[in-house]
Amino acid sequence: MRRNCYIPSGCSISGMMSESGKRLDGNAIIRSIALMHDRGNGLGGGFAAYGIYPWHSDQYAFHMMFDDMDAKERCEEHFKDRFEIVFDEEMPTRPGGVFEEETSGRHGDFGGQPIIDPPILWRYFMDVPEERMRFVSEREYVVEEVMEINSKVDGAFVASSGKNMGAFKGVGYPEDLGVFYKLGEYKAYIWTAHGRFPTNTPGWWGGAHPFCLLDWSIVHNGEISSYGINKRYLEPFGYRLELRTDTEVVAYLFDLLVRRHKMPIELAAKALASPFWKDIDRMPERERRIATAIRQVYGGALLNGPFSIILGHSRGMVGFNDRIKLRPMTCAKKDDMLYMASEESGIREIAPDLDLVWSPRAGTPVVGVLEEGVE
Amino acid sequence: MRIDCKGLYYRKQNKMIRDFANDGETEFILDNANGQRYIGGGIEKKIKITVNGVPGNDLAMFMNGPTIIVNANAQDGVANTMNAGEVIVHGSAGDVLGYGMRGGKLYIKGNVGYRTGIHAKEYKKQVPVIIAGGIAGDFCGEYMAGGILVLLGLNRDEGTPIAGDYLGTGMHGGVIYLRGGVDESRIGAEVSVLEPDAKDMKLLKKYLAEFCGHFGFDLEEVMSEPFVKLLPVSSRPYGDLYAY
Numbered sequence: 001m002r003r004n005c006y007i008p009s010g011c012s013i014s015g016m017m018s019e020s021g022k023r024l025d026g027n028a029i030i031r032s033i034a035l036m037h038d039r040g041n042g043l044g045g046g047f048a049a050y051g052i053y054p055w056h057s058d059q060y061a062f063h064m065m066f067d068d069m070d071a072k073e074r075c076e077e078h079f080k081d082r083f084e085i086v087f088d089e090e091m092p093t094r095p096g097g098v099f100e101e102e103t104s105g106r107h108g109d110f111g112g113q114p115i116i117d118p119p120i121l122w123r124y125f126m127d128v129p130e131e132r133m134r135f136v137s138e139r140e141y142v143v144e145e146v147m148e149i150n151s152k153v154d155g156a157f158v159a160s161s162g163k164n165m166g167a168f169k170g171v172g173y174p175e176d177l178g179v180f181y182k183l184g185e186y187k188a189y190i191w192t193a194h195g196r197f198p199t200n201t202p203g204w205w206g207g208a209h210p211f212c213l214l215d216w217s218i219v220h221n222g223e224i225s226s227y228g229i230n231k232r233y234l235e236p237f238g239y240r241l242e243l244r245t246d247t248e249v250v251a252y253l254f255d256l257l258v259r260r261h262k263m264p265i266e267l268a269a270k271a272l273a274s275p276f277w278k279d280i281d282r283m284p285e286r287e288r289r290i291a292t293a294i295r296q297v298y299g300g301a302l303l304n305g306p307f308s309i310i311l312g313h314s315r316g317m318v319g320f321n322d323r324i325k326l327r328p329m330t331c332a333k334k335d336d337m338l339y340m341a342s343e344e345s346g347i348r349e350i351a352p353d354l355d356l357v358w359s360p361r362a363g364t365p366v367v368g369v370l371e372e373g374v375e
Numbered sequence: 376m377r378i379d380c381k382g383l384y385y386r387k388q389n390k391m392i393r394d395f396a397n398d399g400e401t402e403f404i405l406d407n408a409n410g411q412r413y414i415g416g417g418i419e420k421k422i423k424i425t426v427n428g429v430p431g432n433d434l435a436m437f438m439n440g441p442t443i444i445v446n447a448n449a450q451d452g453v454a455n456t457m458n459a460g461e462v463i464v465h466g467s468a469g470d471v472l473g474y475g476m477r478g479g480k481l482y483i484k485g486n487v488g489y490r491t492g493i494h495a496k497e498y499k500k501q502v503p504v505i506i507a508g509g510i511a512g513d514f515c516g517e518y519m520a521g522g523i524l525v526l527l528g529l530n531r532d533e534g535t536p537i538a539g540d541y542l543g544t545g546m547h548g549g550v551i552y553l554r555g556g557v558d559e560s561r562i563g564a565e566v567s568v569l570e571p572d573a574k575d576m577k578l579l580k581k582y583l584a585e586f587c588g589h590f591g592f593d594l595e596e597v598m599s600e601p602f603v604k605l606l607p608v609s610s611r612p613y614g615d616l617y618a619y
Contacts, residue, residue, distance in 0.1 A: 104382060104384060104388070104411045105384075106384070325512065325513065328469060343450050359469065359512075362512075
């Protein structure tokens with residue numbers, strides 16, 4: 001049972017990226033999110049990391065969660081005909097892992113919560129068999145399979161399914177989960193993190209952030225009040241919303257708009273957090289027509305409610321807020337590093353001297369792009 | 376006294392400040408602060424706290440007397456429901472500044488975020504003052520019921536508005552002064568834009584002199600541009616909302 005119920009705030013998010021593709025271990029992102037400990041309540045935390053599997057970068061890395069061995073067997077039976085498993089292993093973890101360092105935002109007496117009772121955590125590096133791609137693209141096939149597993153294979157959930165990336169998430173405080181998953185031993189050029197304070201959906205391992213599909217990952221502070229509309233909009237496109245958490249829609253919306261509809265990411269962010277009609281009316285002719293068309297075509301993709309979000313993908317990281325900035329976000333630059341976090345101190349904790357610090361305006365995406373040629 | 380706050384858990388730090396203040400200590404310098412929440416929160420003594428580093432959220436929350444100087448940016452929720460004292464930030468500050476503020480002074484050298492001074496209130500001589508040297512985000516002074524809010528818009532890029540959208544929406548008390556005018560399409564329906572009179576300018580000069588003194592701005596230059604004044608049209612804008 002949890003001992004401390006005095007916690008005053010919403011979720012925390014943090015992201016960091018090396019634009020030149022330098023790969024950094026997970027200790028910094030753990031410290032950043034640990035500083036904002038009080039924004040979560042121990043019912044969820046997680047990390048997404050890009051560039052962590054260079055020796056398997058051609059395979060889809062499936063991070064799986066299973067309720068029990070039966071579920072694992074059911075899922076492997078499912079994989080058998082559909083993928084070529086190149087390599088698989090149990091996720092390396094440290095059961096009972098707990099973050100022991102004292103920081104200004106976290107102290108053992110007020111929050112240490114060892115990670116116990118995890119589901120079975122397993123990772124699979126898989127190729128898509130040639131014959132499976134006769135009628136669909138490889139990525140479309142993987143998306144369909146993720147949906148199939150999450151909705152049909154009892155007790156099995158896909159935590160992430162991209163190439164050279166992975167999600168590490170669960171129930172607990174994020175810094176404890178970071179120790180549990182041994183993130184200090186991974187190296188990534190993009191890290192994002194989330195500390196959860198669930199308000200109206202259950203805190204369970206599959207429902208922790210980040211939410212991932214292919215190489216998309218989403219960490220989100222806030223609440224998607226338009227979940228029902230977004231869900232109905234996504235379902236006819238083949239997405240099945242099974243994770244019982246509003247944030248799931250954001251990952252699928254980016255997949256739909258950017259991968260399938262080939263929108264530039266900035267424009268997709270404008271569809272999700274579009275300008276108000278009164279502001280559209282004041283735009284110059286060309287911009288007004290674009291903004292009007294986006295709102296008309298993508299009305300069902302509009303996200304309502306308070307949010308600050310960090311989207312990770314294999315080529316970069318994007319942060320953006322809801323249209324009236326009901327959740328905080330601070331961004332910063334230092335040399336080739338781009339940082340985003342719920343609080344400036346979450347950035348200063350790992351990069352005390354910054355070249356530039358700013359708070360982006362509501363609905364305006366901050367786009368970090370990995371340099372060309374970084375693998 | 377100096378406290379090295381590197382990695383110091385905020386509850387320990389704040390307890391130290393309260394305990395030493397109770398024992399008569401009047402001056403605290405917090406070195407290497409980063410992210411410690413609630414600094415100065417609820418303190419009723421006339422102590423002075425200098426924060427070297429970025430303080431955490433809700434700095435000076437419910438504060439009733441102390442002076443806090445921040446030599447960095449401040450985060451969200453500064454001076455939340457503050458009653459008396461002074462907060463001086465040598466940088467920019469985040470969202471919801473001076474929320475429900477009831478008294479005291481809040482001086483920010485740079486920009487302020489969204490929802491500055493919302494629900495600020497006043498009672499007789501208890502009048503909160505918020506001055507920002509830069510620009511403000513949307514919803515500045517929303518539902519303001521009292522107090523004085525000043526935006527100077529110094530050092531901003533050409534064409535950058537001094538405040539965001541919904542300025543003074545639902546405002547029904549207090550006053551907002553803006554240096555150099557305002558785009559009227561951005562203000563709420565509940566306020567009118569007026570020209571400040573001599574009494575206003577006297578009041579402004581008094582507070583701006585203090586403000587410039589803290590941050591090294593030139594008072595004459597700050598006062599050289601004309602100001603506009605935003606006042607609520609009605610003290611009960613929604614009195615008839617559910618009554619027709």
